[in-house]
Amino acid sequence: MADALKPVSDDDLRQEVRAWLAANWHMKVADLNEFRTTPAYREWLNKVVDARWAAPRWPVEWFGRAMSDEQGYIIEQEFNRVGAPGSGMDRTQLYANTALAYGTPELKQAVIPGILRGEIAMCLLYSEPGAGSDLAAVRTRAEDNGAGWTVNGQKIWTSSAATADYGMLVARTDWDKPKHQGLSFFFLPMKQKGVEVRPLRQITNESHFNEVFFTNAKVPRENLLGKLGEGWKVLQTALAYERSAMGERARGPRRAGADAADSDLIALARRSGKLNDPAFRQELARTIAYRQLNELNTARAKAGLEQSSSSSIMSLGKLAMSRILHEEARLRTAMLGAESMLQGAEHPLADDANFLSLNAYFTSIGGGTDQIQRNIISERVLGMPKEQEVDRNIPFRSVRTEKAT
Numbered sequence: 001m002a003d004a005l006k007p008v009s010d011d012d013l014r015q016e017v018r019a020w021l022a023a024n025w026h027m028k029v030a031d032l033n034e035f036r037t038t039p040a041y042r043e044w045l046n047k048v049v050d051a052r053w054a055a056p057r058w059p060v061e062w063f064g065r066a067m068s069d070e071q072g073y074i075i076e077q078e079f080n081r082v083g084a085p086g087s088g089m090d091r092t093q094l095y096a097n098t099a100l101a102y103g104t105p106e107l108k109q110a111v112i113p114g115i116l117r118g119e120i121a122m123c124l125l126y127s128e129p130g131a132g133s134d135l136a137a138v139r140t141r142a143e144d145n146g147a148g149w150t151v152n153g154q155k156i157w158t159s160s161a162a163t164a165d166y167g168m169l170v171a172r173t174d175w176d177k178p179k180h181q182g183l184s185f186f187f188l189p190m191k192q193k194g195v196e197v198r199p200l201r202q203i204t205n206e207s208h209f210n211e212v213f214f215t216n217a218k219v220p221r222e223n224l225l226g227k228l229g230e231g232w233k234v235l236q237t238a239l240a241y242e243r244s245a246m247g248e249r250a251r252g253p254r255r256a257g258a259d260a261a262d263s264d265l266i267a268l269a270r271r272s273g274k275l276n277d278p279a280f281r282q283e284l285a286r287t288i289a290y291r292q293l294n295e296l297n298t299a300r301a302k303a304g305l306e307q308s309s310s311s312s313i314m315s316l317g318k319l320a321m322s323r324i325l326h327e328e329a330r331l332r333t334a335m336l337g338a339e340s341m342l343q344g345a346e347h348p349l350a351d352d353a354n355f356l357s358l359n360a361y362f363t364s365i366g367g368g369t370d371q372i373q374r375n376i377i378s379e380r381v382l383g384m385p386k387e388q389e390v391d392r393n394i395p396f397r398s399v400r401t402e403k404a405t
């Protein structure tokens with residue numbers, strides 16, 4: 001392996017990655033989501049991490065090469081060119097990035113290698129029945145027990161809670177401070193007595209998310225991220241990574257083995273005889289152009305995103321992706337016409353169109369709703385006046401709610 005700290009030219013780097021991929025990546029992966037559930041993926045991730053391609057912008061002591069953002073992109077481009085996953089985690093791996101930026105040395109050692117290598121599964125313990133868009137209103141409490149914290153309360157919409165080893169938890173540690181100041185951020189071990197996970201059924205008929213109940217669950221002292229009472233700051237960093245990843249990610253059709261050509265919008269337009277319809281072509285071109293534009297805008301925003309700071313520009317990409325996914329689903333349905341009323345494996349194109357129409361809500365709600373992204377853009381990007389918050393500066397204990405605490 002090249003000396004991790006020796007500066008290398010862009011051309012040399014590209015050659016080095018290409019040669020490494022040619023020697024190590026021999027797989028043809030049709031469905032990346034499915035590949036990610038296999039032992040072969042774990043083996044591959046280990047190779048990528050050991051070769052320091054997983055997080056090249058990170059420090060050398062944390063599996064990185066201390067590279068510039070641009071050089072990180074060269075590596076990602078080469079991985080994408082051959083369809084190999086694993087690189088770019090220094091931009092998109094929100095759990096590892098949050099731990100790296102705010103974790104204690106003990107926590108970093110305990111979780112970062114496992115997260116990068118796909119050995120530690122994670123979930124986000126943010127939303128509660130009364131605190132989704134307004135996360136500063138969380139009521140799950142964490143109390144100091146001398147050796148760490150004891151957690152009581154409830155979370156909801158927790159994706160992947162059933163399989164997670166740790167959850168990134170936002171909990172209230174001080175009820176006498178205003179709502180944004182009394183929060184703290186923890187890595188909570190999920191596989192313990194006192195953590196109960198109950199599955200929920202989604203609109204797509206899948207069941208990825210859950211309710212999570214805590215009854216005297218424990219968090220060790222070294223699992224606090226950032227300072228006690230400064231959880232809001234850590235949360236903003238973690239949310240920026242999440243929104244950035246959602247701004248460029250789009251889930252494809254549900255069926256394994258879906259015909260890639262038919263899944264493509266232009267191929268579908270050709271098949272449906274709509275490719276030569278001038279009005280339809282306009283809509284198609286506009287949607288495809290939006291996707292291209294969003295990719296460029298996301299790349300521009302990322303180039304300016306300093307590690308461990310949050311960027312409101314990321315909200316633009318997330319909002320755009322949500323609109324693009326709804327629009328693509330609408331076009332698919334229009335192209336299929338009456339066929340879109342059908343469902344099931346015998347009607348794969350209709351099944352895909354319906355699934356994508358329903359799944360588009362994932363991006364419009366998860367990680368902060370479209371309305372909330374619009375608020376962020378208006379206040380932080382356009383500089384418009386802030387929304388009124390009557391409870392911002394009063395002790396959380398005194399905030400009026402429907403439910404008494």
Ligand SMILES: Cc1cc2nc3c(=O)[nH]c(=O)nc-3n(C[C@H](O)[C@H](O)[C@H](O)COP(=O)(O)OP(=O)(O)OC[C@H]3O[C@@H](n4cnc5c(N)ncnc54)[C@H](O)[C@@H]3O)c2cc1C
Pocket residue numbers: 123124125126127128129130131132133134156157158159160209361362365366367368369370371372375387
């Ligand atoms: C597929 C999926 C996966 C998810 N995974 C997770 C997860 O892993 N972990 C987790 O913690 N959460 C998760 N969530 C929860 C998600 O982050 C919340 O649902 C989301 O933040 C919205 O909060 P809420 O559901 O409480 O809606 P509310 O906050 O009750 O909002 C209801 C409506 O009012 C609007 N609204 C609220 N406040 C304002 C305002 N100030 N201005 C304008 N409009 C407003 C909202 O936009 C929304 O349309 C997931 C959600 C989905 C859909």
